[in-house]
Amino acid sequence: MKRYPFCDLGKINAPYRDAIMEAMGRVVDSGRYIGGAEVEALEHEMTLLTGARYAVGTGNGLDALRLIFRALIELGRLKKGDGVAVPANTYIASMLAVSDNGLRVVPVDARIDTLLIDPEELERVAEREDVKCLLTVHLYGRTAWNDAIAETAKRRGLIVVEDAAQSIGSRSATPGLAGGRVSGHLGHAGAFSFYPTKNLGALGDGGMVTTDDEELAKTVRALANYGSDRRYHNVYQGQNSRLDPLQAAILLAKLPGLEAENRHRRRLAEIYDEVIAGEGIVKPSLPSVPEESVWHQYVILSRERDELRRRLASKGIETDVHYPVAPHQQPCYRGVLTGSYPVAERIAREAVSLPITSLTSEEDAREIGRNVGGYKVMRGQG
Numbered sequence: 001m002k003r004y005p006f007c008d009l010g011k012i013n014a015p016y017r018d019a020i021m022e023a024m025g026r027v028v029d030s031g032r033y034i035g036g037a038e039v040e041a042l043e044h045e046m047t048l049l050t051g052a053r054y055a056v057g058t059g060n061g062l063d064a065l066r067l068i069f070r071a072l073i074e075l076g077r078l079k080k081g082d083g084v085a086v087p088a089n090t091y092i093a094s095m096l097a098v099s100d101n102g103l104r105v106v107p108v109d110a111r112i113d114t115l116l117i118d119p120e121e122l123e124r125v126a127e128r129e130d131v132k133c134l135l136t137v138h139l140y141g142r143t144a145w146n147d148a149i150a151e152t153a154k155r156r157g158l159i160v161v162e163d164a165a166q167s168i169g170s171r172s173a174t175p176g177l178a179g180g181r182v183s184g185h186l187g188h189a190g191a192f193s194f195y196p197t198k199n200l201g202a203l204g205d206g207g208m209v210t211t212d213d214e215e216l217a218k219t220v221r222a223l224a225n226y227g228s229d230r231r232y233h234n235v236y237q238g239q240n241s242r243l244d245p246l247q248a249a250i251l252l253a254k255l256p257g258l259e260a261e262n263r264h265r266r267r268l269a270e271i272y273d274e275v276i277a278g279e280g281i282v283k284p285s286l287p288s289v290p291e292e293s294v295w296h297q298y299v300i301l302s303r304e305r306d307e308l309r310r311r312l313a314s315k316g317i318e319t320d321v322h323y324p325v326a327p328h329q330q331p332c333y334r335g336v337l338t339g340s341y342p343v344a345e346r347i348a349r350e351a352v353s354l355p356i357t358s359l360t361s362e363e364d365a366r367e368i369g370r371n372v373g374g375y376k377v378m379r380g381q382g
């Protein structure tokens with residue numbers, strides 16, 4: 001039986017094997033194992049990719065987010081206890097970065113058609129609560145930025161942080177606060193992750209902060225390096241979260257393939273959209289501008305999720321669930337996040353992620369899409 005892997009990282013990285021080995025050899029020979037030319041080169045590439053003026057490598061994506069919030073506090077732009085609006089259906093790392101800094105997580109429910117933060121809910125929350133900041137999450141690779149969100153952010157004077165961990169290279173039809181068009185350059189600062197399964201994945205952990213704000217970039221860099229702004233001079237009680245030069249070199253080796261990879265994912269999403277038809281299935285809407293998503297995941301909703309996944313598995317089709325528990329319902333937030341967020345809770349119950357990597361061919365997507373059938377499709381409702 002043919003098998004349709006959900007995500008086979010060894011095979012995904014195989015085409016880059018020679019380039020990766022060459023890049024690693026370069027680092028070994030350089031004798032420079034913290035910081036250095038490879039990290040600087042990747043930071044430079046990320047300024048070119050996003051359009052942001054500064055990029056600072058970090059140990060991982062969660063730290064990239066945590067360091068942004070910590071820097072905003074150190075600079076007096078946020079203070080402990082301030083509310084940060086966060087989509088209720090995000091990966092939990094987004095919320096951990098906020099609560100870990102003594103900021104208050106204010107979950108905002110999602111829309112069922114985009115699976116992104118609901119602009120109307122954001123508007124309501126921003127009116128009602130002491131919210132000073134929006135952490136917008138470009139979940140599943142789709143840019144969570146549009147006219148309504150931008151309007152709320154501007155009118156309420158919100159600091160906008162982007163969780164771009166899943167969205168490297170995605171664009172926005174609505175200009176960012178400083179006119180940017182690429183995720184990571186729409187708000188005041190963006191956080192990227194190079195976790196191995198991300199669209200641009202390392203062979204270990206890695207992350208990056210992007211911003212136009214020189215003071216913020218410098219503060220993040222210092223905080224990530226023991227709070228030190230120059231050697232043996234510690235202005236903050238910082239941490240150690242630096243991008244590993246081996247990972248930077250590997251990422252530089254893979255970066256030339258990113259655009260084709262994102263294009264391929266977009267094509268697969270179009271095929272899924274064409275082919276998937278069945279009762280009780282909700283497909284994501286296709287963005288009006290295709291470049292708005294880099295389709296880190298293609299997530300459908302099904303009331304009969306377990307049944308559907310079993311049926312697909314029996315045909316050799318692997319699926320996954322992102323994410324089975326909404327973060328506010330995790331034990332770590334019990335008694336802390338007590339509201340109910342029906343759309344996020346429904347997504348956690350019904351989400352199924354279909355294969356959408358370089359290992360999935362267009363023909364595979366057709367076959368997988370056909371096999372999803374047997375249920376009636378509803379788009380953004382039901």
Ligand SMILES: *Cc1c(COP(=O)(O)O)cnc(C)c1O
Nearest residue numbers: 060061062091093094165193195
């Ligand atoms: C992966 C991810 C993170 C965290 O990145 P790590 O590099 O794993 O720390 C944060 N937010 C979202 C939405 C993610 O998908």
